[in-house]
Amino acid sequence: MKQTKILLPETEIPKHWYNVVADLKNPPAPPMGPDGMPMDPSAMSAIFADNIIEQEVSAQRWIEIPEPVREIYQQWRPTPMFRAHRLEEALGTPCKIYYKYEGVSAAGSHKLNSAIPQAYYNKVAGINRLTTETGAGQWGSSLSLAGQMFGIDVRVYMVKVSYNQKPFRRSMMQTWGGEVLASPTNLTETGRRILAADPDNQGSLGIAISEAVEEAASRADTKYSLGSVLNHVLLHQTVIGLEAKKQFAMVGDYPDMIFAPCGGGSNFGGVAFPFYADEAAGGKKVRLVAVEPSSCPSLTKGHYAYDFGDTAGHTPMTLQYTLGHDFMPPGIHAGGLRYHGASALVSQMYHEKLIEAVSVPQIATFEAGVQFARAEGIIPAPESNHAIRACIDEALRCKESGEAKTLFFNLSGHGHFDMVSYDKYFTHQLEDYDYPQSEIDAALERLPKVKA
Numbered sequence: 001m002k003q004t005k006i007l008l009p010e011t012e013i014p015k016h017w018y019n020v021v022a023d024l025k026n027p028p029a030p031p032m033g034p035d036g037m038p039m040d041p042s043a044m045s046a047i048f049a050d051n052i053i054e055q056e057v058s059a060q061r062w063i064e065i066p067e068p069v070r071e072i073y074q075q076w077r078p079t080p081m082f083r084a085h086r087l088e089e090a091l092g093t094p095c096k097i098y099y100k101y102e103g104v105s106a107a108g109s110h111k112l113n114s115a116i117p118q119a120y121y122n123k124v125a126g127i128n129r130l131t132t133e134t135g136a137g138q139w140g141s142s143l144s145l146a147g148q149m150f151g152i153d154v155r156v157y158m159v160k161v162s163y164n165q166k167p168f169r170r171s172m173m174q175t176w177g178g179e180v181l182a183s184p185t186n187l188t189e190t191g192r193r194i195l196a197a198d199p200d201n202q203g204s205l206g207i208a209i210s211e212a213v214e215e216a217a218s219r220a221d222t223k224y225s226l227g228s229v230l231n232h233v234l235l236h237q238t239v240i241g242l243e244a245k246k247q248f249a250m251v252g253d254y255p256d257m258i259f260a261p262c263g264g265g266s267n268f269g270g271v272a273f274p275f276y277a278d279e280a281a282g283g284k285k286v287r288l289v290a291v292e293p294s295s296c297p298s299l300t301k302g303h304y305a306y307d308f309g310d311t312a313g314h315t316p317m318t319l320q321y322t323l324g325h326d327f328m329p330p331g332i333h334a335g336g337l338r339y340h341g342a343s344a345l346v347s348q349m350y351h352e353k354l355i356e357a358v359s360v361p362q363i364a365t366f367e368a369g370v371q372f373a374r375a376e377g378i379i380p381a382p383e384s385n386h387a388i389r390a391c392i393d394e395a396l397r398c399k400e401s402g403e404a405k406t407l408f409f410n411l412s413g414h415g416h417f418d419m420v421s422y423d424k425y426f427t428h429q430l431e432d433y434d435y436p437q438s439e440i441d442a443a444l445e446r447l448p449k450v451k452a
C-alpha cells in the first residue's frame, strides 16, 4: 500500500514558535505613528495587551508556546500531511506533490492557530472583551471559538457583503458566542462617516478593521485582535511549517517549492518561514511562493511603501506592499484574500527577493480546486484554491520539461461554507478581474507621505 497520510504523534506538537526576524539580515522597518515618526511600541497599548506587543516586536528566534495553548492545539494538531498520489496521477506529472491540511481545526482553517494564543494572552493580561473584523468569516469564527474557550466576549465586525452572502459563517460565530455586526455599522465614527457618504456601502476588510480598532481604542475594557498581517500572528502560524518539516523527515523527503495562498500573509509565513530557517542556517534553499488573486495583487503589483492597515487610518503605518488603504475590493469569492496590503515581514522578504509571489485569476483557481477535490476528496476553501492552482501549474510545467520536483502546498482550510461560490463556478457566474493598473497608479497619490 502506498503511503498517502503522514501523521505525527501528539508529543510532536511544537513547543516553540519560530520567529523569522531572528534570521533576517536587515531589521524590520519600524511602524510609524500618525506624526510620521517611528512609533514607540507602548503606543500600541490602547488596542493590544502588553504581552502581545512584546511578541509583536520580539527578535528572539524561538518563543515558547504556553502549555494551555498546546493543550487546546491538541484537539486538531498535529495536522495531517498528505502525499497527493491521486492528483499526481491525474496530472501525469513527474513531480511529487504534498499538502498539509489545516481544515481539520474546529473552525475549519489555519486561523484557529493564532486565535487560541491571542485569546490566551489577553486573558492572562486581564482582558475580558475583544473586538475584531472578519471578511469571509474564517477569522471571526476562529476568534469566537477561542474567546469562548477562555471566557472572553468577542464582537465581530463582518464585511457587509459577506454578512449577507455567508449566513452560515455568521451562525457559526453566534454558536460560539460571538456577537456579529454587518460593517459598516452606525456604532463607530468611521462607520457613520462611510454610510453618510454611501448608504449602500458593502464594506471591506479595511473598513471593518477601522471600526474594530476605533471601538477598542475608545473602551478601557476592550482590546483588539487581528487575524493576519502582524508579526505575532505569523509567529503563531509557524506551527504549520515546523510540523511539516518533521513530516518530510519521516518520509525522507524535502520540498523544492512551497505554495500558500496569501492575503495578509499569515498562513504563507506560517508554512514558509520554518523552511527559510533551514536556508538561513546554511541548508537547502526552497522556493517559497505566495499566491494571490489577480483581482487583489498587493505583492505582485502593489507599491512598497508606508501605509495604514485599515481604511480610516487608525492603525500605525507599516512598510508593506499595498494597493492603497482605501482600496475597494472587487467582489471575488476568496474573501480571505481581499486585503489591500500585506504583512510587513512577508513584504520585506519579497522586497529582498527571499521569497516569490504570483497572482492567479479567479476562474482558474476554482478549476484547480475542483480537480483537486475530484482526485483527493477534500473540498478546499476558495483561498486555498489559489495555492493549488499555482502548484498544479508548476506540476504541469514539469511534465513538459521532464523535471521531477517535490512540490508542497498549504491547504489552509476546507470549503464547506463556500459552496455558494462553487455553485457560481458551476453555473458560469464567476468572472475574472484584473485589478487595473490605472487604479494602482492612482492609489500611489493617496498613500500617506512617509519616507521609507
Ligand SMILES: *Cc1c(COP(=O)(O)O)cnc(C)c1O
Residues within 6 Å of the ligand: 109, 110, 111, 138, 139, 227, 228, 229, 261, 262, 263, 264, 265, 266, 267, 268, 336, 337, 381, 383, 384, 412, 413, 414
Ligand atoms: C484567511 C484565509 C487565508 C488567507 O489569509 P492569510 O492571512 O494570508 O493566511 C487563506 N486561507 C484560508 C482558508 C483563510 O481563511
